[in-house]
Amino acid sequence: MTRYSALTRLLPPFLRRWVLDFEARIDAAVLAFAAALPDDARVLDAGAGEARHASYFRRQRYTAVDLAVGDAQWDYSRLDAVADLAALPFPTGCFDACVNIVTLEHVPEPARALCEMARVLGQGGRLLLVVPHEWEVHQAPHDYFRFTSYGVEHLLKNAGFTEISIEPAGGFFRLLARRLLNSLQFFPPLLFPIALLLAAPPALVLPLLDFLDRRRIFTLGYICTARKRC
Helix, strand or coil, X not given: CCHHHHHHHCCCHHHHHHHCHHHHHHHHHHHXXXXXXXXXXXXXXXXXXXXXXXXXXXXXXXXXXXXXXXCCCCCCXXXXXXXXXXXXXXXXXXEEEEEEECCHXXXXXXXXXXXXXXHHEEEEEEEEEEEECCCCCCCCCCCCCCCCHHHHHHHHHHHCEEEEEEEECCCHHHHHHHHHHHHHHHCCCCCHHHHHHHHHHHHHHHHHHHHHCCCCCCCCEEEEEEEECC
16 A cells, blocks of 8 residues: 555545545535435446446345456455456346446457446446546556547447436546646655655645636546447
């Protein structure tokens, strides 16, 4: 765990949500997605990792699948299946909904993976997709892509999805604040307190200016929803 990660864990919940805005938006999106699904709906978490979103789907039938190669420190024991997202081991049309949370960048063939998610969804099945736009390399060497809103829309349409909504997770000032905090990882222990004093105050204030970036072309990532075409 980096000093930055350790530091954010010490923050009170409200301040952690402010600093880790992208993660807070993702959690809110998954919670809303789950709340809108009926009881007993069949939900696939494609690229589930440690299945951290399982608790959001207690009313539904939740299935977690992942290739289990992303992070050597992760516990993959909660997965229901270990598989490539580009070749899902499930029958056609067997799920009512699917979530894919900041995982598509780790798939060598993202278009094929989205086609597979569409295949296992029933007609009108719902998808929640979260992808990074400006993000550091992570889980190397299994880190292949970053996505624009236009690229995501293209992939979703080609995979057979409709009713596509793509929302940026913050704008330039949110991104700049996050990068200031990310910079703390580069300072040796002796200089870390000074770096923290220099980076933390502007990082906490900058998000207040995010309303100025109305186009949202500088963003950490996108939160997308869609339906499988009937």
